[in-house]
Amino acid sequence: MKLSRKFLLIGGLAAVLALSACGQAANKNGNNNTSGNGEAASVGKKVNYQIIGIDPGAGIMKATDEAIKQYDLKDWKLVEGSSAAMTAMLDKSIKKKEPIIITGWTPHWMFSKYDLKFLDDPKKVYGDAEEIHTIARKGLKEKQPVAYEFLNRFEWTSDEMGEIMSAIQDGKDPEAAAKEWADSHGDRVDSWTKDLTPVNGEQLKLSYVAWDSEIASTNLLKYVLESKLGYKVTALQVEAGPMWTGVASGDVDAMAAAWLPLTHADYWAKYKDQVEDLGANMTGVRTGLVVPAYVDIKSIEDLNK
Template structure:
């Protein structure tokens, strides 16, 4: 018996049914909430993973919170995860407090660093030398948000190296970079809490001050952390988060786009996905 032939109208109907089914499937995949710290690195990575998950049909909300709240919210199961865990040094104490109540999916980026950063023209090379040169820096270390891992480490650094006469100034990532830029424009000495990857290293000539006591630690990694049960509740989303990884250079490009005038981190993340489909494909289940 001959197989029935599909006419053009019937093919069109099948296509419409398939489109409807795909749309219904996308709508049924559920809601995902991710948290992050208001840092240039995590603004880039969290918006990027939001775009990827949305393209798979998830309704994704991202929310900026304090670093301690990130870990606690995941441990309590109030949110689904983050791609913003700096380990094993910067956020290790937060991790230790909740390690039994979260799933650590491992690093999504390897090759990060944190520490005290100065313009390359500054004539000291170690943190220990700050003590005798404090006045050249106006007795200030320009920091970011209080309670972050790098600020807590910097407090330890100041105690260890005898920098009690210097003040650790609490601010934010954008304020820190603005102060740094203004000082460089005037040729002044300035020291800030810095990290890699960060766009400031592509726009200014900078250097880390050596940390012989290794309080900041060496090369770090950024991990993906999710709540318990996500693998069972949303296996596809879990697989994407588990597969997600990129390089400091790839992150740096997206971060640089975000520093452009009137930049929209979400739109830039979509632009990045469209520019590097082969990278994104490797993250899909």
């Protein structure tokens, strides 16, 4: 009886080892794979091979079209929409812990609210870090020297911008959020306005695109120009094309929303001789494809596996 039990135990152990070896062999040959290429394929199916984008005129949309070509993502489609629609879909997916792939950029409040990551871009389709530049119409320096000097001095960080964006996202009116930030960062505002003589109600036009970052920066500029420097400012929310055209034609005085060298590359190439670049008001910004951190892919290349 004891001998029979011994043989049974040995036989059972042998069977377990044999099954384990078969499983290892299957994985070695590419069968039953639950990570790597399999994960990428699973993500593609779950998101219906869609990349959720924003408005069709945005530079990041053109770059994403190019990324689809460069990475040979034949089955993938870029979905046009708006920044608000994109972030709403992101929020819905994260609440359900479902995968989603979006066109993203920093600075943006969504990186503070959610745990997100950029997909690696080894082909550099989205380029390296970008800058946000302030662009003025020709002749602004002569016609409005106070405004020109203020805009020329204006520069800040993504963390500073993030404070205003977060306040707006939490429900605060953009103008109120900008005022609150300026009033609590007096030293920063003073560095932009020091020794500038206020004007008496002179008109000034700014334009911007409906990105959260540009809503924050333009409302801040409007508040400082009006409360500290005496201007009457009109802020025009438009698409990227009209924003550049307005400054180039002189119908708009300035904008602080030029993403260079990649996102607005076409507009810069077309209008660079008709506008004046006052330089970067923010450095180290980035664009690309973004996923929630729990999505187990690392690179845009993975989408083609």
